[in-house]
Amino acid sequence: MLNARIKLRHLQAFLEVARQRSFARAAERLAITQPGISKTIRELEEILTASLFERTPKGVALTQAGLTLLRHAGPAIRALEEGVGAIGEARDGERPLRVGALSTVESRLLPEALRRWHAEGAEHADVGVNVVTGPSAFLLSRLRRGELDLVVGRMTEAREIQDLAFEHLYYERLLLMVRAGHPLAGVSPLPADALGAYPWVLPPPQTTLRQQVDSFCLSHALVLPARRLETLSLPLSRGYTLGSDAIWVAPEEAVEGSVAAGELCELALPLEQQGGSVGLCLNATLRPSLALEAFCERLRQVAASLK
The missing domain is CATH 3.40.190.10 (Periplasmic binding protein-like II)
Known part of the structure; x- marks a missing residue:
């Protein structure tokens, strides 16, 4: 438990002297007198029953006790300052x-x-x-x-x-989806080469989702059909798939509602097993x-x- 006699002013003075390696410069930075900062450090040393600084020809240096306190007091004061700043932002109204x-x-x-x-x-x-x-x-x-x-x-x-x-x-899979009544709906087992006869709706090149599609095609010796729609737009993908015989490479959460409504169904050929990390x-x-x-x-x- 923190000693109740240790005040914020004690730690602020200690940190500034440690940074400046000088009582005079630390006092100037804190806008107090040199006797005042010396008194504050002396009070802290009495509370801790340990010497925190020792005088050297170049100013002052931290003792072993001072180094130990510095490792803990510095991050604690910074965290406190950040917390106060964050509360101030909330009070004054934050940007969106x-x-x-x-x-x-x-x-x-x-x-x-x-x-x-x-x-x-x-x-x-x-x-x-x-x-x-x-x-x-x-x-x-x-x-x-x-x-x-x-x-x-x-x-x-x-x-x-x-x-x-x-x-x-959580993990989420990419699925091969088609409209209800599609020629491949309900076909099981579904040979991979049957997919090439239909248009595809899939993520554009150079996207992380497209990398999974490319891996799937490579493992099944498939070549993407020339008839394809490349887009990240979910409304466009859904609308095109519902009105055509296209095969949609869709995120699982994007089709949940349409599956429940009986509008879309998943093909009996998994594009990936576990899925990717969301x-x-x-x-x-x-x-x-x-x-x-x-x-x-x-x-x-x-x-x-x-x-």
Whole structure:
């Protein structure tokens, strides 16, 4: 337990003297007198019953006890300053959250998290949410530059994730979907070479989802048909598939409602077994606001209900 006699002014003075290696310079930085800072350090040493500094020809140096305190006091004070700053941002009104969303979370995870945010987030009711969609490379590059606060979706295969912080939420598969009544609906076992006779709807080249499609085609010795629609738009993909004999490579969550309504059905040929990791990606070099932390918690709650 922290000794109640140790005050914030003691730790601030200690850290400044440790940084400046000089009582005089530390006093100047803190806008107090040199006798005043000497007295504050002396009080802290009496409380700890340990000497924190020793005089050298070049000023002062930390003792072993001083080094030990520095390792712990520095991060503690920085965390306290960040917390006070975050509360100030919340009080004064924060800018909108900037969320990057991949197509894998546009149908269930993100809409439900936003609904809960607006229904339950009274503490952050004045914080809006700005959602940007697109391929993972585009969204992750914006996150790295600080232009987004968060990216949500399936992205662990993306090269651009590199030094960003990823948190896994759940796995989701890509499915081969067709309209109800399609010639291949209900065919089991379904030979892979039968797929080439129909148009495909699939993610564009150079996307992480397309990499999975390419792997599937390679393993089944398939060549993608010339008749294909390449898009990340879920409404366009669904509309085209419902009105044609196309085969749609679709994220599982994007077709759940259409399957339940009897509009779409899955072909009896799995594109992948476990699926990819859907999660949250943050820029660890940026301090998260209280609103961002609260929104991430909404996403975790919704994800737990989808597993």
